Amino acid sequence: MSTLSDMPSSSLDNGQGVIDPDVFFEQNKAPANLAEFEAKLEAFVSYHQAQKNRIVFITSGGTTIPLENNTVRFIDNFSSGTRGASSAEYFLRAGYAVVFMHRQFSLQPFHRHFVPHPHLNFLDYLQVTDNGAKVATAYEQQVKTVMTEYQQAKDTNRLLLLEFVTLPDYLFKLKSGTRILSGLQSQVMYYLAAAVSDFFIPSAKMNDHKIQSRDGGLTLTLDQVPKFLKPLVSVWASQSLIVSFKLETDEQLLVPKARQALESYGHQVVVANMLHTRKHTVTVITKSSEKVVSLSPEELASHVEIESRIIPQLVHIHDAWIDSGSTLA
Numbered sequence: 060m061s062t063l064s065d066m067p068s069s070s071l072d073n074g075q076g077v078i079d080p081d082v083f084f085e086q087n088k089a090p091a092n093l094a095e096f097e098a099k100l101e102a103f104v105s106y107h108q109a110q111k112n113r114i115v116f117i118t119s120g121g122t123t124i125p126l127e128n129n130t131v132r133f134i135d136n137f138s139s140g141t142r143g144a145s146s147a148e149y150f151l152r153a154g155y156a157v158v159f160m161h162r163q164f165s166l167q168p169f170h171r172h173f174v175p176h177p178h179l180n181f182l183d184y185l186q187v188t189d190n191g192a193k194v195a196t197a198y199e200q201q202v203k204t205v206m207t208e209y210q211q212a213k214d215t216n217r218l219l220l221l222e223f224v225t226l227p228d229y230l231f232k233l234k235s236g237t238r239i240l241s242g243l244q245s246q247v248m249y250y251l252a253a254a255v256s257d258f259f260i261p262s263a264k265m266n267d268h269k270i271q272s273r274d275g276g277l278t279l280t281l282d283q284v285p286k287f288l289k290p291l292v293s294v295w296a297s298q299s300l301i302v303s304f305k306l307e308t309d310e311q312l313l314v315p316k317a318r319q320a321l322e323s324y325g326h327q328v329v330v331a332n333m334l335h336t337r338k339h340t341v342t343v344i345t346k347s348s349e350k351v352v353s354l355s356p357e358e359l360a361s362h363v364e365i366e367s368r369i370i371p372q373l374v375h376i377h378d379a380w381i382d383s384g385s386t387l388a
């Protein structure tokens with residue numbers, strides 16, 4: 060079998076060292092659980108298609124970049140999945156059916172309220188009684204509110220949790236997801252909040268086994284990941300509303316790069332956020348508008364979440380997308 064390094068670069072890349080998205084799928088192995096992923100998604104989609112419900116496909120959390128085919132070590136990023144998990148709850152409130160494709164062990168809707176926290180351990184929610192244990196009185200109301208919404212989402216089959224771990228895992232599932240959702244056309248919104256790696260090591264260039272420290276220091280060369288937004292927007296999901304995210308650490312770059320993304324890929328919305336202020340300020344950008352959404356110090360202190368302000372705006376844009384027959388100006 061030939062390896063990537065045996066092949067003439069012209070058959071693999073666009074002249075700038077970046078392979079074509081189709082080549083990526085030929086050169087990398089599909090995840091072992093892809094068939095199971097597809098079966099779950101197909102059942103969910105056909106149920107909601109029959110009910111004529113809107114679906115939002117949320118991606119959330121970071122992707123890992125394995126350094127060995129039998130992976131011991133990998134490169135990761137900071138994303139905890141807060142944005143995606145919290146957004147899922149507001150989309151459910153807005154009446155959407157939610158496909159929540161998240162990085163394994165990153166935050167999940169509803170469950171996120173009870174994960175360990177610097178000031179509160181999950182066990183503090185519980186209290187021992189004479190007969191067993193119960194929710195501590197101080198948290199009863201909070202637990203009831205979260206559990207009621209969770210139960211409703213489950214009873215109405217409106218939340219599907221699906222997982223990914225590595226970059227190839229994410230990309231195979233995203234592509235496959237768009238194929239399964241394609242029949243719903245403009246009724247679908249893609250909300251791409253996952254922090255997807257821009258660099259990776261193709262399977263054929265990776266060590267099969269654990270890299271040995273006896274060989275001395277380690278120098279890595281990473282290839283650039285093709286820009287999958289391009290085929291996603293123009294081929295895989297061309298009738299659906301696509302919301303991508305732009306994350307920067309330099310304020311000067313944020314809006315220009317978000318606008319550049321809209322122009323290069325031709326999709327409908329970019330939510331631009333800065334690493335350190337992402338929980339209280341974002342800018343929602345379309346071709347014809349730019350709206351800063353932010354929380355006041357008082358709102359932050361009373362635990363208002365910025366996603367409660369972002370989602371209604373996107374629902375409004377989605378209404379217009381559907382009404383215009385997928386041709387939003």
Ligand code: PMT
Nearest residue numbers: 138139140141142251252254255284285287288303304306
């Ligand atoms: O999870 P949290 O801790 O709450 O943090 C939330 C967040 C900051 C991760 C989230 O709000 C966010 O900004 N997510 C996108 C971060 C990111 O990957 O930005 P980017 O500039 O690298 O990518 C821009 C867009 O292009 C993304 O929507 C991505 O889906 C897409 N992309 C990226 C790489 C690639 N090869 N192909 C792509 O299509």
